[in-house]
Amino acid sequence: MKRDTELPALRLENLTLGYDRHPAVHHLSCDIASGALVAIVGPNGAGKSTLLKALTGELAPLQGTFRLKAGRAGVAYLPQQSEMDRSFPVCVFDMVAMGLWRDIGAFGGLRRDQAERVHAALAAVGLSGFESRQIGALSGGQLQRARFARMMLQDAPLLLLDEPFNAIDTRTIEDLVAIVLGWHAEGRTILAVLHDLELVRRHFPECLLLAREPVGFGPTAEVLTSERLAIARRLASDFDDAARVCQRQPERGAA
Amino acid sequence: MIADALFTPFSDFEFMRRGLAGCLALALGATPVGVFLLLRRMSLMGDAMAHAILPGAALGYLAFGLSLGAMTVGGIIAGLVVALAAGLVARSSILKEDASLAAFYLLSIATGVMIVSLRGRNLDLLHVLFGSVLALDDNSLLLISAISTLTLFALALLYRPLVIECFDAAFLRSVSGTSPVAHYGFLVLVVLNLVSGFHALGTLMAVGIMILPAAAARLWVRRLPAMLALAILIALASGIGGLLASFHADVPAGPAIILAAGAVYLLSLALAPGGMLGVRLERRPHLES
Numbered sequence: 001m002k003r004d005t006e007l008p009a010l011r012l013e014n015l016t017l018g019y020d021r022h023p024a025v026h027h028l029s030c031d032i033a034s035g036a037l038v039a040i041v042g043p044n045g046a047g048k049s050t051l052l053k054a055l056t057g058e059l060a061p062l063q064g065t066f067r068l069k070a071g072r073a074g075v076a077y078l079p080q081q082s083e084m085d086r087s088f089p090v091c092v093f094d095m096v097a098m099g100l101w102r103d104i105g106a107f108g109g110l111r112r113d114q115a116e117r118v119h120a121a122l123a124a125v126g127l128s129g130f131e132s133r134q135i136g137a138l139s140g141g142q143l144q145r146a147r148f149a150r151m152m153l154q155d156a157p158l159l160l161l162d163e164p165f166n167a168i169d170t171r172t173i174e175d176l177v178a179i180v181l182g183w184h185a186e187g188r189t190i191l192a193v194l195h196d197l198e199l200v201r202r203h204f205p206e207c208l209l210l211a212r213e214p215v216g217f218g219p220t221a222e223v224l225t226s227e228r229l230a231i232a233r234r235l236a237s238d239f240d241d242a243a244r245v246c247q248r249q250p251e252r253g254a255a
Numbered sequence: 256m257i258a259d260a261l262f263t264p265f266s267d268f269e270f271m272r273r274g275l276a277g278c279l280a281l282a283l284g285a286t287p288v289g290v291f292l293l294l295r296r297m298s299l300m301g302d303a304m305a306h307a308i309l310p311g312a313a314l315g316y317l318a319f320g321l322s323l324g325a326m327t328v329g330g331i332i333a334g335l336v337v338a339l340a341a342g343l344v345a346r347s348s349i350l351k352e353d354a355s356l357a358a359f360y361l362l363s364i365a366t367g368v369m370i371v372s373l374r375g376r377n378l379d380l381l382h383v384l385f386g387s388v389l390a391l392d393d394n395s396l397l398l399i400s401a402i403s404t405l406t407l408f409a410l411a412l413l414y415r416p417l418v419i420e421c422f423d424a425a426f427l428r429s430v431s432g433t434s435p436v437a438h439y440g441f442l443v444l445v446v447l448n449l450v451s452g453f454h455a456l457g458t459l460m461a462v463g464i465m466i467l468p469a470a471a472a473r474l475w476v477r478r479l480p481a482m483l484a485l486a487i488l489i490a491l492a493s494g495i496g497g498l499l500a501s502f503h504a505d506v507p508a509g510p511a512i513i514l515a516a517g518a519v520y521l522l523s524l525a526l527a528p529g530g531m532l533g534v535r536l537e538r539r540p541h542l543e544s
Binding site: 085 | 416421422424477482
């Protein structure tokens with residue numbers, strides 16, 4: 001994939017998202033460059049998952065817009081694991097093969113080369129031999145590996161990961177981080193919601209600190225300072241049920 | 256002798272053959288839908304929708320008497336309304352979906368019984384509540400078979416989106432716009448099949464032929480296609496067993512069919528690999544990895 005330095009992969013313009021008029025993400029403007037590897041951090045309730053949901057089109061903005069260079073079709077989204085029903089009877093191969101949805105759609109069968117791509121993706125995440133296991137029989141880490149394999153097959157230029165390393169052992173995290181870094185090396189743009197600040201400092205060059213308001217965006221070392229983190233904690237905790245209507249005018253480059 | 260007991264009722268009596276045809280159609284249409292209801296954890300939703308069909312069918316009955324078309328259309332409309340309204344109430348009030356469904360179906364069944372008794376005799380009420388699998392006329396049979404045919408085609412078309420919608424709806428929404436098609440298409444199939452089950456088994460037991468075989472099959476097999484096939488076989492066997500029991504022991508056919516399916520379910524619950532005893536009886540040595 002060739003890097004395109006002119007257009008940002010993602011441009012947020014005065015984006016406000018929320019539920020029941022209460023903003024969960026408030027007046028967020030920023031450009032994510034093509035090929036960037038960005039960690040989105042912030043306290044619980046800071047609007048991190050909400051932002052990803054909006055980018056996949058699941059949630060309409062209350063105000064503002066965003067532009068995706070690759071369009072809706074160029075986005076691959078990995079929701080939190082808890083949103084899956086693991087008791088459903090489906091095997092690992094079938095689940096991972098659904099990463100090819102854009103090629104095979106609702107009716108197409110798998111051609112031989114496509115089936116081989118599924119096997120290759122499973123091998124790349126260390127799940128060779130698990131093809132016919134039921135997803136209910138996988139551990140949390142194995143299931144996450146399978147979900148990464150599915151995302152690999154989606155072959156999208158913009159990847160959105162929602163807490164991909166939650167409740168997963170260090171060995172698996174290392175393997176999955178290596179996969180993410182591989183995607184980064186291929187020139188894909190990656191946004192990942194993360195809680196482990198150490199991991200962010202080690203592997204993610206850029207960081208967006210959210211606490212409903214954007215608190216900082218830029219090189220990780222400059223964003224994750226103790227002052228900014230303190231601001232983020234304070235902002236996320238005040239929530240006013242009787243909040244007045246926001247009168248703030250759109251401003252450019254607020255973050 | 257045994258062959259006589261099994262075959263002569265069907266070869267000698269037309270109403271038994273009609274009942275058999277109805278059961279075959281229901282097993283092929285309603286039971287696969289029941290499998291998905293079960294896997295989507297919507298078994299109770301199906302129950303509530305079945306009861307919701309009653310006032311619609313009853314209104315059709317009030318206006319046109321025991322007319323197949325009027326009762327069918329009324330039932331379909333009422334079922335869809337309740338399915339959508341229950342979801343709406345759950346989303347826009349603090350009540351959870353199970354509470355709003357329970358409220359709707361209690362209201363529906365009371366309204367339905369009230370409407371039927373405004374005009375009808377007790378016999379009609381019994382017909383509506385418990386169906387008449389042994390009195391299916393040509394039109395009812397055609398309707399049931401048509402709905403089953405439509406269901407099989409629709410399931411074939413929707414199969415992949417529906418499966419993904421069941422276990423990972425967020426992923427489906429992120430790759431395609433078929434998620435609402437799968438969800439609402441499935442609800443429509445549920446209502447259609449409940450109406451077709453309603454003609455044969457009545458509004459109180461239409462869900463039985465959907466959920467009981469599905470639950471029994473779930474206990475035996477792990478893969479979805481096998482589960483669908485097994486559930487259809489169980490439904491068909493229960494249909495035949497129930498009709499024969501009804502013929503020989505002179506008991507009502509609808510409840511006999513559901514009880515036959517219930518017996519298979521209880522047996523599976525005890526013996527199947529996923530059942531209560533099965534989990535403990537299966538003492539095969541564990542593998543190395």
